[in-house]
Amino acid sequence: MAFFSLEHSKAAYLTDFILYGVAVSCLTIFLGWSAPFSHPWQMLALLGIGLIAASLIEYLLHRFILHGLQPFRRWHQTHHARPTALIGTPTILSITLIVFFVFSPALLLGDVLRASALTLGLTTGYLFYTITHHATHHWQADSSWLKRRKIQHARHHHLDAHPVFFGVTTSFWDDVFGSNVSERVKIKDSNK
Numbered sequence: 001m002a003f004f005s006l007e008h009s010k011a012a013y014l015t016d017f018i019l020y021g022v023a024v025s026c027l028t029i030f031l032g033w034s035a036p037f038s039h040p041w042q043m044l045a046l047l048g049i050g051l052i053a054a055s056l057i058e059y060l061l062h063r064f065i066l067h068g069l070q071p072f073r074r075w076h077q078t079h080h081a082r083p084t085a086l087i088g089t090p091t092i093l094s095i096t097l098i099v100f101f102v103f104s105p106a107l108l109l110g111d112v113l114r115a116s117a118l119t120l121g122l123t124t125g126y127l128f129y130t131i132t133h134h135a136t137h138h139w140q141a142d143s144s145w146l147k148r149r150k151i152q153h154a155r156h157h158h159l160d161a162h163p164v165f166f167g168v169t170t171s172f173w174d175d176v177f178g179s180n181v182s183e184r185v186k187i188k189d190s191n192k
Contacts, residue, residue, distance in 0.1 A: 007078075013086040016094070017134075020127040027120040035113050043117045050102075050121015057122075058129050059173035063166040080157055083137050088130070098123060125169075132169045155181060 008015075035043050066076035079087045102122050106115035132149060141147040152165040152174075164181050167174050174180040 008086045008088060010086065012091070013088065015091045016088065016130050017127070019091060019095070020123060020130065024120065024124050024127055027116055027123065031113065031116055031120060035117070043113070046114055046117035047121040047124075050118045050123075051125045052121075054122045054125020054129065055167070055170055056173060058125070058169060059167045059177070062168070063163075063177075063179060067163055067166070083157055088133075094126065098126070129169050136168065152180075 031043060065072050067073060079085070098119065103115050103119045106118045133153075135141075135146060136150045136153040139146070141150050148171075149168070152171055153168060156163060156165040164179050165171060165174055166179055171180055
């Protein structure tokens with residue numbers, strides 16, 4: 001198994017789903033077992049911050065790194081050219097980034113429980129992203145939410161000259177930062 005390959009075998013591709021599912025489960029059990037019941041709101045707040053941060057990081061990385069900086073832009077163009085190929089971030093890279101840029105700083109600033117709660121939120125968000133992204137390319141859309149995600153992600157893939165809809169799990173940040181089709185149309189119409 002190639003640890004740093006962008007195009008994965010089926011087994012390597014499933015590794016993200018399995019490892020992050022296990023990580024979310026283990027962190028949830030650890031926090032449920034270890035966190036003091038006198039501060040549940042603090043743990044829930046850190047979990048929520050992690051979830052929100054995950055969606056913002058997803059958007060920022062997709063918009064400014066994967067569509068902006070080489071070699072990431074070239075690598076991401078491979079995904080655009082072959083959207084059903086099993087292409088993704090190598091698991092070893094995503095785990096390393098989460099440990100060094102989320103868990104370790106949170107541990108230095110707080111304690112293991114707070115760091116775990118924040119990391120649980122971010123890791124849950126990342127797992128949700130990987131499942132949603134896979135679903136937009138490989139699943140039939142039975143729910144209206146998934147249908148919207150698939151439509152917006154398809155627009156993202158087919159508007160390469162002026163990409164829009166960088167959010168995979170939500171269009172919230174596209175609305176905030178004006179990278180959705182309706183905002184672009186409004187701006188274009190107001191310039192007439």
